[in-house]
Amino acid sequence: MSGQIGVMIGIRRACGEDLPSVLRIEKKSFTRDAWERELFLGYLSQPGRSVFLVAIAEGRIVGYALAFHSKSRAEVDSIAVAPAQRGQGVAVALLKRVVGSLRRRGFGTISLNVRLENEAAIRLYRKLGFQRVRRVNGYYEDGAPAWRMRMSV
Numbered sequence: 001m002s003g004q005i006g007v008m009i010g011i012r013r014a015c016g017e018d019l020p021s022v023l024r025i026e027k028k029s030f031t032r033d034a035w036e037r038e039l040f041l042g043y044l045s046q047p048g049r050s051v052f053l054v055a056i057a058e059g060r061i062v063g064y065a066l067a068f069h070s071k072s073r074a075e076v077d078s079i080a081v082a083p084a085q086r087g088q089g090v091a092v093a094l095l096k097r098v099v100g101s102l103r104r105r106g107f108g109t110i111s112l113n114v115r116l117e118n119e120a121a122i123r124l125y126r127k128l129g130f131q132r133v134r135r136v137n138g139y140y141e142d143g144a145p146a147w148r149m150r151m152s153v
Contacts, residue, residue, distance in 0.1 A: 011094050014052040014064060016044060021061035022054065029080035033140060043068065044075075051101045055090045067092035067094070067102060067110070076109040079121075091124055099128070105152045108153060113139055113146040125149050 014022065019040055029032045043052040043066050055086045056062035063081035066073060076098060102110055113136060116122045120131075130149040139146035 008057065009088075009090055009092050010056040011053055011072065011093060012056070013047075014040075014054045016041075016042065018061055018064075019044075022064045024079075025061070025064060025082050026053050028083055030078075032142060035078065040066075051098050052102075053094055053097055055094050057085060057088075057090070063090040063094055065091075065098045067098045069102065069105065069107060074102045074105075075108045076110060076112040084113050092128070093122070094116075095128055099151070099153055108152055109150060111150045113148055113149065114138065116145050116147055122149075125151075129153075 001153075019037060022035060022040060024097065027039075031104055040052075046068075050067070051067040051069075053065050055065075056060045062085040063079070063082040066077045066078040068077055069075065076095070079091055079094055079098075081094075099110060109135075110130075112125065114125065114137070129151040131151065132150045133150050136146045136148050138144075
């Protein structure tokens, strides 16, 4: 798959060996909200209920995306791209692949939450068809609010 400015991006299902790279991207992307290794292990241990993908460019993991679903709901839980690769289509490619995977699993609606001030992420989600549904006060651990966004697929 090719990124927006010509960078070749490969996307595949994540595995345990990917966690050190994923955790580095996580810490650089979400300093105060970074998830711990155990949360990522939970996604890896439930492949029937989760989608955990990594993006690879030039032999390195440059991004990841996570989604989880129950019988009736599908949720994009996290997506992050290494700072040096942002703006090259990695997040778009990951998100399109996650949405496609959830669609194939039978979901017609996908939701996510995003910090109110994360304008870059909000633009990405809107570009791919997500719409703001409502504000969720106190969503983040530090008390910050989030936008609840949803798309129909």
